[in-house]
Amino acid sequence: MPSIRSESPRKKPTQARAQHTVESILRATAHILRTAGWDACNTNAVAKRAGVSIGSLYQYFPSKESLVTALAEEHAARGLGVLMEAVSAASGGKLSFEQTVRHYIRAMVALHAVDPKLHRVLMEQVPRLKGGLDVMRRVSTPAAALVRSWLETQRKHLRAVDLDVATFTLVTAVEAVSHLQMLERPAKLDQELMVEELSQLVLGYLKIPPPPGPPGRAS
Amino acid sequence: MPSIRSESPRKKPTQARAQHTVESILRATAHILRTAGWDACNTNAVAKRAGVSIGSLYQYFPSKESLVTALAEEHAARGLGVLMEAVSAASGGKLSFEQTVRHYIRAMVALHAVDPKLHRVLMEQVPRLKGGLDVMRRVSTPAAALVRSWLETQRKHLRAVDLDVATFTLVTAVEAVSHLQMLERPAKLDQELMVEELSQLVLGYLKIPPPPGPPGRAS
DNA sequence: TCATGATGTGAGCAAAAGCTCAGCTCGACA
DNA sequence: TGTCGAGCTGAGCTTTTGCTCACATCATGA
Incomplete structure (x- = not known):
């Protein structure tokens, strides 16, 4: 867990496709927090649930x-x-x-x-x-x-x-x-x-x- | 982080020396939680602050x-x-x-x-x-x-x-x-x-x- | 004094999880 | 049809951290 590594501002989504990706990620995060709790909420699980790759997640959320x-x-x-x-x-x-x-x-x-x-x-x-x-x-x-x-x-x-x-x-x-x-x-x-x-x-x-x-x- | 690994009941301290160890560990835990917060409270840090080895900690607290x-x-x-x-x-x-x-x-x-x-x-x-x-x-x-x-x-x-x-x-x-x-x-x-x-x-x-x-x- | 069990030690293992990056796909525009 | 950049991928690197274990030390009763 590299704590604070990069704090660079990530790109804002512009195309509709990217908007959808960001939305999926947020919805997946909410779902996991709600149903499985804080401990189960890791970035890999969020990406999986959102149906996007972990790399995409880090494109929009720096941490x-x-x-x-x-x-x-x-x-x-x-x-x-x-x-x-x-x-x-x-x-x-x-x-x-x-x-x-x-x-x-x-x-x-x-x-x-x-x-x-x-x-x-x-x-x-x-x-x-x-x-x-x-x-x-x-x-x-x-x-x-x-x-x-x-x-x-x-x-x-x-x-x-x-x-x-x-x-x-x-x-x-x-x-x-x-x-x-x-x-x-x-x-x-x-x-x-x-x-x-x-x-x-x-x-x-x-x-x-x-x-x-x-x-x-x-x- | 091996989550739940051993849930065996650990030995209760009987000698005064051990009582003191347990007390130190609890006080160290409280101190770290209070001053540095949940994220900083890991078992190694607790043991260090308590002045006991990590092994001693796990003798009294299984997790x-x-x-x-x-x-x-x-x-x-x-x-x-x-x-x-x-x-x-x-x-x-x-x-x-x-x-x-x-x-x-x-x-x-x-x-x-x-x-x-x-x-x-x-x-x-x-x-x-x-x-x-x-x-x-x-x-x-x-x-x-x-x-x-x-x-x-x-x-x-x-x-x-x-x-x-x-x-x-x-x-x-x-x-x-x-x-x-x-x-x-x-x-x-x-x-x-x-x-x-x-x-x-x-x-x-x-x-x-x-x-x-x-x-x-x-x- | 010695035996025995309680207690203490800390290097290091293994798993979890945050995060990167080299390369891919896709779609808009000329 | 080709170019270019936004967007996407996921194997895997790195760090953290919970925890074990082989061994050392201490205290106590005989």
Whole structure:
């Protein structure tokens, strides 16, 4: 394993044939990561599954890491796209605060349902690859900004919170819970219930608490 | 990399000298994982850092995986111990519901502060190792049971929730948020604030909501 | 003191996997 | 029909690394 050997930028595919080759390679990588896991994902196996020679693979991806990173980038872009779509769909002003939260959460839960196994492998392995942290940041930063700026417009519904802190807490919690739910699929906990629970979690955290008094509570 | 070659149980150390060897090996493994990461953690490097020969390492750990798994087991046991301690410390009946939640969360946040880098590597890599999922389960199952059984005693403070679902949601969210906070250390978000935010998150999710009416809220 | 088993050593084997390169095919264009 | 370059091939080189084994050393009980 010669670690970092060549970091020269490889040629970009121009002809349709080459586009197809690159696409096959990425699809094969995703398939192997999803079904056989990180350890089984070596460049020879990817090339074989893609139906191209190992040499072709290295024509477009200078290293194994760059291959996985490229796949992660694609995966991340898709995720960010879903979030942006959800935001613009909810920005008509027709939905209440509560309804909007539920809408976002439903989008996130649905996103995690798409390809949870691949998502897991990428989340676990990409951060330690060269450039992997950048890939992660290129999604998480705008995603957080999107959430934060929405929260900003909803100040009147919120208790006194620091928006940065609240964004961090909410994004992390929603991501983690919906991710793990997809992987472990606990009995009783289907997607729709998950949306409900996460909405409770988020709303309970954000909403203005009632003045203490009447409602039955002890201590 | 001969994958699975020998799975024979290796001898358990009996003399003090051997105990020390085993301990050195585990400490070296932890050190390398923490400071140099998963890729740098090969058996030769571990042996070198531990100051023992590679042969000695294989006398006690039949494979690289068993070595990491053993470390994970130790790490996990420590974590479960902290939780159990927190539960017994809070079981005097002197603390209110809110105070107890805060007490648990403080313990969890403190736990994640101990060795976050190592924790991250183990959480990311152990699940895919042979027997790794069992190690994870041997902590997460009793931990969840502990939380669940406490919630059960607090029914009168809770809104109508399925305890299994609530346990899953809370444990996952608290773990993920405190873990990520330690790794990213966002400005503004110190440990004490984290405890506060997570307590808000958990209490907002669990507590009986107020009857709709007077308190200022829109929509 | 000696025997015996536990413990420690490290050169080196073998397999895995990243990656190269010399030469091939294919297709667009003149 | 010929040229030229983009694209494709796969045997095999090289490095890494998990792991073995023949031998040395240590500790303990008789």
